[in-house]
Amino acid sequence: MPKVEVVAIEELQRLIDQDKIVAGILVELEGDLSGYLQVLFPARSAFTLVDMLMGRTNGDTKSIETDMERSALMETGNILASSFCSAIADFFHTTLMPTPPSFAFDMMGAMVENAIIAVAQMQMTDQIILFRCDFKDEKELTIRGYILMFPSFDAVKRILSVLQGMVGDGEG
Amino acid sequence: MGKDSYYVGIGEMKVTHNPHQLIIMGLGSCIGLALYDRNAKVGGMAHIMLPESAGRCRCSTKRSCKFADRAVPILVDEMLRHNAAKSRMVAKLAGGASLFTTMDTLRIGEKNAEMVKEKLRQEGIKVVAEDTGGNYARTIKLDTCTGRLSVKTKDGVRVI
Structure with a gap:
């Protein structure tokens, strides 16, 4: 089960390890819940994932350099982002379309900063929805991942109105 | 006297003096602007x-x-x-990268660097060193004793 938190932008800057190297996938969200979605794997988890996906012995991958390695991580992130989007879209009875992903392997602080800026460009929001998840395979190898949703102001309004509607239905 | 490090968060600024240092971690398309007065040994940083x-x-x-x-x-x-003097102030800037191709069209990093330099021109402050652009993150550190700015990337460190 993922841990879900709603955090303010300024808290997020303190919460994360800004210098830490992570593999990050960024998609833009289109539809009623616009904004950005980011999937992050800490370097060690990213290496383990590449080992699994490319049939290597656990511990073989020590850096992300080739296009194959980048694309393996990008696809995994993309699949996660897409299933996340369809789950959210179902729940809120709305549409949520992720754009094709882009990938970076670099400092976590810079990746998060990028999405904060992009959302600020559209419409100021100061809240971010952060999901922390651990994935385990049959050999109990743990992959740690973070899914960060940066909703636009319109998306936050939409989420709140749907939630209010649900509460209203309950009372009726 | 103890040497302290101050971290400058997004949208914040901080000014301090020798022997302290100023740090911005994980700069992406943001700009880290460092101002320095060699005589007063006063340094300032903004995370734009x-x-x-x-x-x-x-x-x-x-x-x-x-x-x-x-x-x-x-x-x-x-x-x-x-107690810094405008006539002695020099500027160094770093950051303004573009990490994700999704966001290339926005050219935020580039526009940030342009605007910072334009504003510095208006203030009459000279840019003596710059390390901007590219597609990688930077962590920067200003030493207020020397005015040196170290720029760390995932591949190494350089001093500007």
């Missing part, structure tokens, strides 16, 4: 997010340095309050 405030003045005083057009004069004023 976007080029123009364009009427968006809802920002709190704590994060008054979100926008380049406002950040530059604010940082200069704070330097003056710490």
